[in-house]
Amino acid sequence: MIDDVIQTVPDIQKREALARYLCAKPRGYISTAVTTDIKTTTTWTKDDDELLRKAYTLHGRQWEKIASMIPGKENHNCRYRWDNALGASMKKKTQWTSDEDILLRQHHDEYGRSWIIISVDIPGRTPDMCRRRMTVLLKRDHVAAETKRKQTSE
Structure with a gap:
């Protein structure tokens, strides 16, 4: 296919x-636009x-x-x-590893917000898990950058 x-x-x-x-x-999928x-x-x-x-x-x-x-x-x-x-392969409540974070960042840089594509290469993680984790990582980056900016301006 x-x-x-x-x-x-x-x-x-x-x-x-x-x-x-x-x-x-x-x-066999029928869109709700065709039938309600x-x-x-x-x-x-x-x-x-x-x-x-x-x-x-x-x-x-x-x-x-x-x-x-x-x-x-x-x-x-x-x-x-x-x-x-x-699914048994889902890592529902496990912590993200540093290797997964690195892979997620690399794929995010390469594919943007194409979470389905990104999740294919991160076993056990759904597209939504990847999206939520990337949000956390980006917030951390932002906080770290702000802290560094404040320290250098003082």
């Missing part, structure tokens, strides 16, 4: 193609999360089968919830 994206827009970089692929709507009777965003309860965990154990990444086991959820809802909240 990434090759299809690259062929459609030949001048884009491979990373941009990957980002487009990751952002692509899942097969399909709910594309849902609230997840603890019971829903537990059902998702059990269904994932049974079916792996077969999202259509998983969605059929969870009332009111579609395959793209299940995939998004698993990949961004429940």
Whole structure:
């Protein structure tokens, strides 16, 4: 599928193609602009999360089968919830390492605020985790620069 994206827009970089692929709507997705009777965003309860965990154990990444086991959820809802909240590979509550911070800064310098592209190279970190961490790092940089500026002006 990434090759299809690259062929459609030949001048884009491979990373941009990957980002487009990751952002692509899942097969069978219907936009709410076309129909309003399909709910594309849902609230997840603890019971829903537990059902998702059990269904994932049974079916792996077969999202259509998983969605059929969870009332009111579609395959793209299940995939998004698993990949961004429940997946075992997510480092939900772990501290960022200095190596991750360095990698995040390098990628931010190179790709700007393309959080999906950045998160691909930082295992276990979602695009939102990367965005929030970069905000913290930039605030630290700003405070340090202000402190240094005040010290040199005195």
